[in-house]
Amino acid sequence: xxxxxxxxxxxxxxxxxxxxxxxxxxxxxxxxxxxxxMVGHVKESVEAELNIMLAEFRLDGIDGMLALIDQRIxxxxxxxxxxxxLEDAQGKFIGGNVAAWPSSEFGAGQSFQLPxxxxxxKTMVDLRWEKLGDGSRLLVGFDEIEVAQVRGDIRxxxxxxxxxxxxxxxxxxxxxxxxxxxxxxxIRGAAxxxxxxxxxxxxxxRPNGDEFDRLGETLNSMLDRINTLIASVRGATDNIAHDLxxxxxxxxxxxxxxxxxxxxxxxxxxxxxxxxxDLDQVLSTFQSLLRIASVESGLLREEFTACDIPQLVRNxxxxxxxxxEEKHQQLDLQMIEGPSLQGHRDLLIQMLxxxxxxxxxxxxxxxxxxxxxxxxxxxWQIIVADAGAGxxxxxxxxxxxxxxxxxxxxxxxxxxxGLSLVKAIVGLHRGQxxxxxxxxxxxxxxxxxxxxx
Amino acid sequence: MRILVVEDDNDIAGFLCKGLRExxxxxxxxxxxxxxxxxxxxxxxxxxxxxxLLPQMDGLxxxxxxxxxGSRIPVLILSALGQVDExxxxxxxxxxxxxxxxxxINELLARLEAITRRGLMPVLENRLRVADLEIDRxxxxxxxxxxxxxxxxxxxxxLEFMMRHAGQVVTRTMLLEGVWDYHFDPQTNVVDVxxxxxxxxxxxxxxxxxxxxxxxxxxxxxxxx
Numbered sequence: 001x002x003x004x005x006x007x008x009x010x011x012x013x014x015x016x017x018x019x020x021x022x023x024x025x026x027x028x029x030x031x032x033x034x035x036x037x038m039v040g041h042v043k044e045s046v047e048a049e050l051n052i053m054l055a056e057f058r059l060d061g062i063d064g065m066l067a068l069i070d071q072r073i074x075x076x077x078x079x080x081x082x083x084x085x086l087e088d089a090q091g092k093f094i095g096g097n098v099a100a101w102p103s104s105e106f107g108a109g110q111s112f113q114l115p116x117x118x119x120x121x122k123t124m125v126d127l128r129w130e131k132l133g134d135g136s137r138l139l140v141g142f143d144e145i146e147v148a149q150v151r152g153d154i155r156x157x158x159x160x161x162x163x164x165x166x167x168x169x170x171x172x173x174x175x176x177x178x179x180x181x182x183x184x185x186x187i188r189g190a191a192x193x194x195x196x197x198x199x200x201x202x203x204x205x206r207p208n209g210d211e212f213d214r215l216g217e218t219l220n221s222m223l224d225r226i227n228t229l230i231a232s233v234r235g236a237t238d239n240i241a242h243d244l245x246x247x248x249x250x251x252x253x254x255x256x257x258x259x260x261x262x263x264x265x266x267x268x269x270x271x272x273x274x275x276x277x278d279l280d281q282v283l284s285t286f287q288s289l290l291r292i293a294s295v296e297s298g299l300l301r302e303e304f305t306a307c308d309i310p311q312l313v314r315n316x317x318x319x320x321x322x323x324x325e326e327k328h329q330q331l332d333l334q335m336i337e338g339p340s341l342q343g344h345r346d347l348l349i350q351m352l353x354x355x356x357x358x359x360x361x362x363x364x365x366x367x368x369x370x371x372x373x374x375x376x377x378x379x380w381q382i383i384v385a386d387a388g389a390g391x392x393x394x395x396x397x398x399x400x401x402x403x404x405x406x407x408x409x410x411x412x413x414x415x416x417x418g419l420s421l422v423k424a425i426v427g428l429h430r431g432q433x434x435x436x437x438x439x440x441x442x443x444x445x446x447x448x449x450x451x452x453x
Numbered sequence: 454m455r456i457l458v459v460e461d462d463n464d465i466a467g468f469l470c471k472g473l474r475e476x477x478x479x480x481x482x483x484x485x486x487x488x489x490x491x492x493x494x495x496x497x498x499x500x501x502x503x504x505x506l507l508p509q510m511d512g513l514x515x516x517x518x519x520x521x522x523g524s525r526i527p528v529l530i531l532s533a534l535g536q537v538d539e540x541x542x543x544x545x546x547x548x549x550x551x552x553x554x555x556x557x558i559n560e561l562l563a564r565l566e567a568i569t570r571r572g573l574m575p576v577l578e579n580r581l582r583v584a585d586l587e588i589d590r591x592x593x594x595x596x597x598x599x600x601x602x603x604x605x606x607x608x609x610x611x612l613e614f615m616m617r618h619a620g621q622v623v624t625r626t627m628l629l630e631g632v633w634d635y636h637f638d639p640q641t642n643v644v645d646v647x648x649x650x651x652x653x654x655x656x657x658x659x660x661x662x663x664x665x666x667x668x669x670x671x672x673x674x675x676x677x678x
Contacts, residue, residue: 273669283555284638291637318607319633322646350637357641418640 007181012173019169020162027158031151038147042126043111049140050130057132062086065138066095073097081118081125081143089135098139102127108137116143123148183212187219199227243285247278288417295347295424306340307348309380309448313373316352320360327365331356338375342450343429351425354418355384355444363388363441379431379450385443396435422446454499454569455479459489459515460531461507465554469502472558473565486510493519498526500569502561505532505543513546520547527568529561540636559670563622570621581616584676586655586663588616597660607632608651615664615674624671648672 049072057065069084073096076082084096091101106112108131113124127141183206190203202223203216254275263271294300317333324331359369363386372383391399400423426433430449435442456478460466463484470480481498483489486507493501493515501519505512516528530548532539540551549568552561579591585598593609595602604612614631615623625644629635648664656662661677 284640287638315633319635319639320641320643322650323641323643326646346636349635350639353635353639357639357643361641 008174008177011177012170015173016166016170019165023158023162023165027154027162030158031154034150034154035147038150039126039144042142042144042147043128046111046126046128046140046142049142050128050138053138053140054130054132057138062094062132062134062136069095080145081116081123081141083125083127083139083141085139087136094136096139098141101139114141116145119143119145183216187212187216194223199230240285240289244282247281251275251278285417288421292417292421292424295421295428298428300344300347300428303344304342305345307343307345308340309348309373309375309382310335310337312345312348313352313371313382316349316356317371319353320356323357324360324369327360327363329360329363329365330368331360331371332368333371335372336374338380341380341429341448343448344425347425347428348448351422351446352382354422355382355446358418359384359386359388359442362386367441376447379429379448382446382448383443384446385438385441387438387441390437390440390442391435393437399435400433455481455497456565457481457483457489457492457496457498457501459483459486459493459501459507459512460504461485462504465504468558469561472562473502476562484508486512486515490515490518493524493526494522500527500529500565502529502531502565503548505530513543516546516548527565529565529568531556531561557669559622559667560624560626563624563627563671566621567618567623567627570618581613581619583616583619583663583674584661586616588613595655597655602654604651604654607647608654611647611651612655615672618674620673620675622667622670622673627671 053065053068056068060067066086069086072082073084083098083102085098085101086094086096087101088094093099102114103112106127106129108129111126111128113126115121116123116125123143123145125141125143127139129137129139131137187203190201193201202220205216205220206213254271258271313335314333317331321331356369356371363369367387369387370383370385372381372385374381399419401420423433426446426448431447433447434445436445437443456473458466458469458473458480460469460482461484466482466484470482473480481492481496483492487509489501489503489507490510492498503512503516507515510518512530512532516530519526519528527549528547530543530551531554532543532551533554540553543551550564552564579589581588581590586596588595588609590613595604595609595612610632611628614628618627623631626638628644628647629637629639648666652662652664656664663674663677665673665675667673
């Protein structure tokens with residue numbers, strides 16, 4: 001819970017901080033530009049005023065200009081600090097509102113600034129002077145009070161809007177982030193329910209089709225897969241328990257019966273043989289389970305050698321042929337030669353013997369069993385097809401489970417581990433096994449991949 | 454024969470020694486690898502039955518030390534490790550045969566006989582003969598009482614294996630390994646079917662049967678007594 005809130009808070013704050021930095025930069029730029037523009041404007045006004053005065057001097061002489069200066073001084077509002085000074089060639093005051101020439105550093109037609117005396121510390125005054133034809137000179141100066149005012153206004157407005165922006169962005173950010181993260185909470189809740197024991201619970205589907213929906217779908221299919229595996233392990237465990245318990249129970253019962261009524265000497269031979277057969281079956285089941293586990297571990301890939309597939313297939317078919325002949329079945333073998341396959345010779349042979357033997361076992365007499373082997377890109381394809389009872393579509397996945405046996409096959413000999421081992425061997429060779437309907441019968445297609453393929 | 458059993462499990466050792474003595478062998482027992490090596494180097498045995506997992510010194514190390522001392526005594530390795538690669542490791546270390554636990558005592562006796570007789574068998578001889586059955590290994594020709602018998606290649610290989618081990622018990626596993634080089638249990642009676650087909654050709658009446666089935670053990674091809 002705390003981590004979800006902190007994610008929301010973190011995202012919100014990060015968003016607000018980013019906004020504040022951006023907003024600050026923008027504000028700084030605006031103020032800088034406004035400042036530059038307005039100061040330039042004041043300077044231009046000073047220059048324009050000087051030009052007006054000079055024109056007045058040319059038109060109406062010194063008196064006309066003095067009258068204009070007086071008029072300007074009178075109309076200047078108390079909020080402004082506007083300076084005028086006209087002096088003659090000897091520096092004697094003729095007119096204006098400045099008693100002494102403020103600075104001698106700057107030449108004619110040059111802009112310069114001095115602190116305002118009327119509003120000390122508040123603003124500067126932009127000044128400029130020109131010589132008149134008769135040697136006298138005129139100084140004009142305008143304050144920058146408006147620049148400072150506008151600057152203050154902008155700063156105030158900026159502070160208010162920054163506050164508003166931060167408030168809105170934090171509120172919106174918090175709400176949006178929380179809404180966006182709500183599916184995560186849904187997933188967490190679903191996981192919690194599953195952990196609490198409701199294995200069938202799933203993450204609720206939403207129609208948006210966004211990343212979270214896809215995540216939910218993926219997690220759901222993962223959960224389905226885990227459920228299937230659990231079911232299969234459970235099934236296998238039940239089967240293992242059954243297959244090991246039955247012979248052991250029979251064995252125990254026989255021993256117990258022998259305690260009460262020992263077998264007679266002529267029964268003893270058969271009695272002992274039955275016990276040994278039961279124990280052999282248990283041991284054989286163990287052996288097969290261990291072998292499947294060792295094949296599934298994949299470690300046996302270290303023993304891969306170049307295998308001649310057609311030779312191995314021929315070998316397996318010839319080995320089983322006498323069994324087929326006993327049932328008057330025909331083993332129809334067709335192969336195309338091809339490159340060797342990197343594989344585990346012993347296991348491939350065991351797989352092939354197993355498949356052909358199964359076909360012979362489950363196909364009725366007087367039928368044909370097809371065996372095909374041919375190279376394909378990156379590996380080999382092997383097909384074993386019979387005309388037996390086949391396997392119902394619903395059962396086709398289950399026959400690969402350890403010790404799973406079709407009801408029909410419980411009557412025939414075998415441990416129910418054959419196809420599990422076949423599948424493990426195919427997996428070791430990075431291949432695939434597909435069971436299909438041979439109409440009638442079963443058609444097993446195996447693809448084996450070369451190590452590099 | 455005088456046989457050394459190196460096995461640390463008392464029950465299995467007792468079962469082994471009893472079975473071997475009943476089969477007419479003289480048996481010594483060592484319960485760990487070091488004692489086993491001491492016995493094997495110091496005294497003359499005809500064969501050693503060696504467990505792989507032993508205290509003091511494991512079976513394969515003991516075997517390597519024995520072979521390093523120049524001994525060529527036949528060794529049958531016993532092991533609960535049944536995987537193909539373990540078998541190959543055992544044979545590479547100098548074992549003559551490899552038997553996976555649990556095993557039937559008959560299987561062990563048959564294999565022991567095979568590895569101790571191996572040196573005496575005329576493996577490279579061109580003609581093998583038992584009673585009036587003979588095979589010409591160069592021509593792949595089989596004759597019984599002078600009559601040529603036509604065999605399929607697999608039947609021929611089974612017969613050849615049986616003839617090379619004439620007089621010995623040959624188990625189904627030995628046939629699987631020796632004739633087909635299969636190191637797994639095919640879970641079918643296919644070996645028996647192969648044998649019965651061979652018999653129907655080689656032992657058909659009125660000839661006296663040479664191939665005998667030994668209950669719980671395997672087959673034996675031998676001269677009529």
